[in-house]
Amino acid sequence: xxxxxxxxxxxxxxxxxxxxxxxxxxxxxxxxxxxxxxxxxxxxxxxxxxxxxxxxxxxxxxxxxxxxxxxxxxxxxxxxxxxxxxxxxxxxxxxxxxxxxxxxxxxxxxxxxxxxxxxxxxxxxxxxxxxxxxxxxxxxxxxxxxxxxxxxxxxxxxxxxxxxxxxxxxxxxxxxxxxxxxxxxxxxxxxxxxxxxxxxxxxxxxxxxxxxxxxxxxxxxxxxxxxxxxxxxxxxxxxxxxxxxxxxxxxxxxxxxxxxxxxxxxxxxxxxxxxxxxxxxxxxxxxxxxxxxxxxxxxxxxxxxxxxxxxxxxxxxxxxxxxxxxxxxxxxxxxxxxxxxx
Ligand SMILES: C[S@@+](CC[C@H](N)C(=O)[O-])C[C@H]1O[C@@H](n2cnc3c(N)ncnc32)[C@H](O)[C@@H]1O
Numbered sequence: 330x331x332x333x334x335x336x337x338x339x340x341x342x343x344x345x346x347x348x349x350x351x352x353x354x355x356x357x358x359x360x361x362x363x364x365x366x367x368x369x370x371x372x373x374x375x376x377x378x379x380x381x382x383x384x385x386x387x388x389x390x391x392x393x394x395x396x397x398x399x400x401x402x403x404x405x406x407x408x409x410x411x412x413x414x415x416x417x418x419x420x421x422x423x424x425x426x427x428x429x430x431x432x433x434x435x436x437x438x439x440x441x442x443x444x445x446x447x448x449x450x451x452x453x454x455x456x457x458x459x460x461x462x463x464x465x466x467x468x469x470x471x472x473x474x475x476x477x478x479x480x481x482x483x484x485x486x487x488x489x490x491x492x493x494x495x496x497x498x499x500x501x502x503x504x505x506x507x508x509x510x511x512x513x514x515x516x517x518x519x520x521x522x523x524x525x526x527x528x529x530x531x532x533x534x535x536x537x538x539x540x541x542x543x544x545x546x547x548x549x550x551x552x553x554x555x556x557x558x559x560x561x562x563x564x565x566x567x568x569x570x571x572x573x574x575x576x577x578x579x580x581x582x583x584x585x586x587x588x589x590x591x592x593x594x595x596x597x598x599x600x601x602x603x604x605x606x607x608x609x610x611x612x613x614x615x616x617x618x619x620x621x622x623x624x625x626x627x628x629x630x631x632x633x634x635x636x637x638x639x640x641x642x643x644x645x646x647x648x649x650x651x652x653x654x655x656x657x658x659x660x661x662x663x664x665x666x667x668x669x670x671x
Pocket of ligand 1: 356399418419446447474
């Protein structure tokens, strides 16, 4: 997951071919076993899916489960221990090894389809009782894999079938921490050499790109607010194109708003809200995503900051997003902080 944005920078393709190239670069990133190792070592992630599968296991004797983006096969194998049949879809070159993993562990139960989810073709009339997928990226939506899952849902999920996860929400909270200033101040003097001319560049570097890092929960300046909440049975790809939320943040006296931290939570049907990437929960490989403002907002004697955050699909990188914060600061001019998630 993490290396995808680096690979993207290597693109040199005409505008009309950009999406295909993004897809190819994206799937190439998933052919790298290192990414899968990182995900499989994420014990919170694995435990959440395992708890959900265990919760439903006794109801799945006759069920057909589709695992969208099966990767190295963890979810397919776990599901196949209870379900009648599992269809595992994997578009990257890893599909070859996925086939070996399922054949070794649950022979005869999992059918591997090496194709894009969008191109999946099941036998005539065959429908899924359950669709399971681990599609979440940084800040929930980065990578934009969700529309691929929805394309399978819309064609192959039975009426009343189960989506796992079943609900997902994206949260934001105000943050005060010294990370950004430390990154900038580093350039003031390096081994006794005055490199302060690099400080504006450091500010531009660390404040335009969102930072994926573990945040100390004590650095939260106030309560979290919900920016997006999706029911996976009904959400549409169009809902992901653009959404917004009101900002209403009370800055305590003497505080300083350095930016906004985001995380997400996923519910797995009756098994409950099993997965949270909140700073107050044990760390996951998603960490949190922080949008550090170019200029911090001083809380003075205490202020109510209002405004709006807008999240919209990136117009150039089909798997990226643009995030803007329109800030209205009492007694000061309004300002906009804009970021690219790519
Ligand atoms: C986040 S990984 C999850 C892997 C595995 N399910 C797990 O939990 O360890 C997502 C996987 O989905 C695959 N994938 C992404 N988009 C896809 C698509 N449109 N069709 C098929 N596979 C896709 C990727 O290659 C990757 O292996």
